[in-house]
Amino acid sequence: MNDLEELAVLDPARHNEPTDAQWNRSRAFVERTMASAPASRPRWLAAGAVTVAAAALGVAGAVVVPALFPGATQQAIASWTAVPTARTGDQVLDQAKTCGKSDVEGSSTQVRPSDVILAEQRGDATMIIMRKTNGHIVECLGVGDAGFASMGLTDGTPLPPPPAGKLTLETRSSYGDGDDMFSNIIGLADPGVTSIELRLNDGGTIQASVKDGWWGAWWPGPEGGEGTDEFTVTAHTATGKTTYLPSEMP
Incomplete structure (x- = not known):
């Protein structure tokens, strides 16, 4: 216990107390994850060490995540670009069908281009946020048509919209x-937000994708799962910009 107490002093987020909204978001995330796990087999396959900042609380925990096909992670990282290319639902329909077949938040009986809310391409990797047949929203990340990592984002219940010109942080993780x-980060964006960028503490800048009320990005490195503020997020609107630390985002 003495060792734990000494380590606790080194935690830069030890004095941070989550807001009621952040606690509610965290509980909802955990409940969605538990409810969607099949009783007969694990929902996730192990894929190395994982750190997740649950529902933007800034509290990190070790979990297991879905595995990409062997070599896909290396391929995705090697070809990664800081600026994504936007894709339409028609352009990523094959990947969306693979995502829809996943049992994360329930398998889709049919996948249409209109089910894709946001899609981006960074090198060989595609990130998709899509709505499944049951109304649940998921994120999928994969390389080509093979091997997707998936995460449930909503259980079909509409999430509270952000204030005008603002963002929310729904989940961030690294694995x-x-x-x-x-690392990976996903949130909601008010329609007035025109672009979003992340700036890492080492000076690197990443352009996030934003479309239809959602925003997201992924990048090589551990920052997304750190319990402290390892990067900033800047939302641009027609009238200016707002910069957040992850711990400040609702």
């Missing part, structure tokens, strides 16, 4: 080991 580690 993998060493050079194969990468």
